Amino acid sequence: MNEEDLISKKELLELTGISYGQLYRWKRKNLIPEEWFVRKSSFTGQETFFPKDKILQRIERIKNMKDGLSLDELADVFSPSSNIQSLSPENIVERNIVTVLAMGLFEEELGSQETLSFNDILTVYVLQKLLQSGEITREEGKMLITVMREHYGTLAAKPCEVVLIRKMGVPLLFLAESAEQIYFDKDVKWIFRLPLAASMEELKLKINETEA
Secondary structure, eight states: OOGGGEEEHHHHHHHHOOOHHHHHHHHHTTSSOGGGOEEEEETTEEEEEEEHHHHHHHHHHHHHHTTTSOHHHHHHHHSSSOSOOEEOHHHHHHTTSSOHHHHHHHHHHHOOOSOEEHHHHHHHHHHHHHHHHTSSOHHHHHHHHHHHHHHHHHHTTSOOEEEEEEETTEEEEEEESOOTTOOOOTTEEEEEEEEHHHHHHHHHHHHHHTOO
8 A cells, every 4th residue: 555545643633633532442343444553664663554545434424423323333334244134125125225126127137035135135225326327227237136146245244346347338247356456458448336335334324224
């Protein structure tokens, strides 16, 4: 990671207005991952640095949500796994978590399901977002369902992105832990890169908000 991608603890506290105690309380509660605390040598000795974009975004989200959720509930929102085991398709649609259209396409591909696991609910949620934004077609939506079903389980505990590229109109959709070091020829067009951690957080909040 480049130096310009990092921010020191001192700069972080000054920029965000949080206290040293808050920062380490949120760390103990797993709101901020342990691996984001990077010890490095500096002219004053050892100092703690953080990945700048990630930590600033996370602290902003914590500050925005902490009045409505407990720290334990926030920790669940930011966790790469979920306590939610499964929900029925009817329940998911009735609670406006996803639309009938997105659920219909999912069931068209996989048949009628009695219940959906959290990973499948996330798949339908992402499918809906991309269909509504117009970034994918129905056929590409079917590719998304297949890729998520076959591969997301192995990446679920890691930061990953769903990526769509097209070359001469031919789509290629894939999951990647990082798409930073992938290069294509000039005829390849990047359509989108969607970090799944943010979609997971949105989905957990939506489920909690609509919980009966």
